[in-house]
Amino acid sequence: MVNPVISVKNLKKYYSVHQKEPGLLGSIKSLFKRKYIVVKAVDGVSFKIDEGELVGFIGPNGAGKTTTLKVLSGLLYPTSGEARVLGFEPFKRQPDFQKKISLVMGQKNQLWWDLPAWETFILNKEIYEILQKRFEETVKQLARMLDVEDILKVQVRKLSLGQRMKCELIAALLHQPQVLFLDEPTIGLDVVAQKTMRDFIKEYNERFNATIVLTSHYMGDVKELCKRVIIINEGKILYDGLLTEIVEKFAPYKIIKADFEKMVDKDKLIGFGEIKNYDGLYVEIQLSKEEVAKKAAKLLSSFAVADLTIEDPAIEDIIRQVFKKGTV
Amino acid sequence: MINKYLTIFKISWQEGLVYRLNFILWRVRTILQLLLVYFIWWTVFQSQTQIFGYTQSSILTYILVSAIIRAVVLSSRATDVSNQINDGSVVNFLIKPLGFISYYFSRDLADKLLNILFVILEVSLIIVLLKPPIFLQTNPNTLILFTLAAILGILTYFCIGFVISLTAFWVENSWGPLFLMFIFLEGFGGGLFPIDILPRGVFNFLMLTPFPYLIYFPAKIYLGHFSANEIFLYFSILIFWVITLWFLMRWMVNMGLRHYTAVGH
Structure with missing residues (x-):
């Protein structure tokens, strides 16, 4: 049997957050004595994802979707449990691992704001040590798929949100990651841009047999893209299976x-x-x-x-x- | 491997040159700052020939040389580091095969090279226009020591800035400590006045801290004001600081990232 690309076993990630009582008095109090509460962002989650799967993570805000993605991409150290991606332990952040994955967050950007997206691409080319020829081909191909060929040399701050997200996506995919984590990739986009993004994600998944994990608030994204969904709430998995089955079962x-x-x-x-x-x-x-x-x-x-x-x-x-x- | 950092270097330059007006104003500010200090000392020497053991020539040379050193040593992206930690864009480093310290060091070097090109141009212009009686150091040994001191100064400043900025991993806002650092730099770095005009006790104490080594120390080497013993002593202190601060910085980066990945944002 083939090993799964992603395997997570009883993963837990707890934060302690300090709580401030309301008002100025509360602020002064909190200077001297802080009350901490433990937030169980991810609380004993287990799942496996195979190569080439496109899985949707669904859940309300604060359900633990983003935290899970961050653990899987090596940004967060798990409190307990096991997470493996492509055989690596993500939090060790080995370069060999980092060259095979990518994370796109709809609300964070890596493009250099004052320069054209093209410059960020070149920087990423060097960071990921991509060969010139492959770099050129990849940019061309991705830009055509996303229909942004003519704006790559325009200052990023002058781009619309949709154009920027597309460029973000290209920047994140230049090294052709085998595993892609997408956190709210369509947030704030208009319907047309959302559609382009969805089509692109689908095509990317099929063309490169890339494993993709996606979180989204928009059911539209999930409905159109993901056969399999993992529904998560308050750090726990409520459902893991085919989207069609949940419709059968629940409706x-x-x-x-x-x-x-x-x-x-x-x-x-x-x-x-x-x-x-x-x-x-x-x-x-x-x-x-x-x-x-x-x-x-x-x-x-x-x-x-x-x-x-x-x-x-x-x-x-x-x-x-x-x-x-x-x-x- | 080296390409990585060369590209960071190039992209930093491009970024710096995007906004022409901003760039020009920044240069104007540097020139004004320099002229201000220059004319204060020039005026002081209108009525006297020697103050605090300095002649007009040596003090004006000190001011101009320290302007060049300032451009090279005191330029840093340290504040960017804390901003990126606070707004979470530090994630971009954690996800990529890219060294955190080396990235910023490349960015700093890019700034420094850009600065030095311009400041040499500006100082030459002042020399041509105002014809101050400057002192030209010709002893090659002294010039080598001067360069060495400046390089160590760059490292010292980089580490100090980084160490302070890294506190952003633990506190939400590191502007307080950064601001304090700038005050220490201006007062005790030697950019406004050579610190040996201060009382001897204060001066000796300051020489134990890293601050005078950023501007004052290399500038005074250039003037040839130190004895061999002093050079040896001060270089020892400076090297001690570079090593200490370097390890402190490395340690803080590791601890900070560990803390960040444990706590998350």
């Missing part, structure tokens, strides 16, 4: 959305299913999968329906349920 129901031509009394809709939304001319009904065909037909025959669609429940709603329930 054995469908939603009928219907527009009526004339006002329909709410009372008349009772018996079709659970009414989620209603305003007289429009209704959303949630009902079990078995019933959906029959009830939809009945709806069409009973009322003057202008439009009708049958949909799966929104993935956001399902995830919300997972968090509410606390376990799968």
Whole structure:
């Protein structure tokens, strides 16, 4: 059996943070005596990721996603447990390891603000000891995939957020890392830029068989990119498996959305299913999968329906349920 | 390997030259600072021929030489270090196969080279325009010692700046200690006045600290004011400081990074 690229066993990362009482008096007090509380950012997490997988980390703010990524990329020393990436222990930060991984954080940048992105690329070329020919090919290829060929020589501060993130991504990928950690790569981007980023991540994963771990707030990112998701909350894993299975398991129901031509009394809709939304001319009904065909037909025959669609429940709603329930 | 640091060198220059106005104003500031000190001493010597054992020629030479030394020794990115630690961009080093100290040292050297080119130009201009009675040191041994002292001064200043900036790993803001350092530098480094005009006891005490070795010591070597014994004694103290500060810096980098990776941000 092939060894997994990433393996994490019972990983824990605790911080102690000092707490300040509110107000000026609290500030003065905290000069002399500090109260510390322990934050369990990651609390006994285990998983394995194989080569070429594209895995999504989902969870609310402070769930431990970023902390996990930081441990895996060698930025944080684990409190206990084991983390291995490509056979290395990340926190040792050996150059051989560092040349094989990359971390992109949507809210941090490595590009030199006052210079064109191109200059940062050249610096990274030297830092990672990339050969000239391969460097040129890689930049060309990545720039074409991201459609930023014409802005590489423009001062970074003059770029839009979307352009900058794309350049950040190129800078992080010049050394063709086998493992890529993406922390909120689409944060703050507009819909078009988000789409380009997603397409790129997908293509990069397929073309280079790179292992990618991605965190995101946008379910859209995860839905489109990741077959497998790891849902994490308060430092613990709630679910680790296929995204499609979580839909099956958590949402054995469908939603009928219907527009009526004339006002329909709410009372008349009772018996079709659970009414989620209603305003007289429009209704959303949630009902079990078995019933959906029959009830939809009945709806069409009973009322003057202008439009009708049958949909799966929104993935956001399902995830919300997972968090509410606390376990799968 | 060396390419890595050469590129850092080049990119630093480019960054420095991006904003022309900023760059020019910075040079203007340096020149004004130099002229200010120059004219204060020039005025003092209008009514006297010798003060504190200095002639007009030796003090004006001291001022001009110390301007050059200042440009080379007292230029540092130390404040960048603490900023990067505080805003978390230090992560960029931790994730890459790149030495933390060597990166900043390359950046500093780049600044220093740029500075020295300009300050030599500026000082030459002052000499041509104002024709001060300067003293030209011609003894090659003295000039070698002068260069050596300046190089050790560069290392000393680099280490001091770094050590103070590294406190950012533990405290959120290292501006307090940095500010204090700048005051010590200005007062006791010898940039404004040669510190041997201070009372003997104070002077002897200061010579035990690293500060006078940044400007005062090399400038006085240039003037040829030290005896062989003094040169030996002061070089010993200076080398002691370089070694001590170097190890302290290394230790703090290791501890700091360990602390950073343990605590996280």
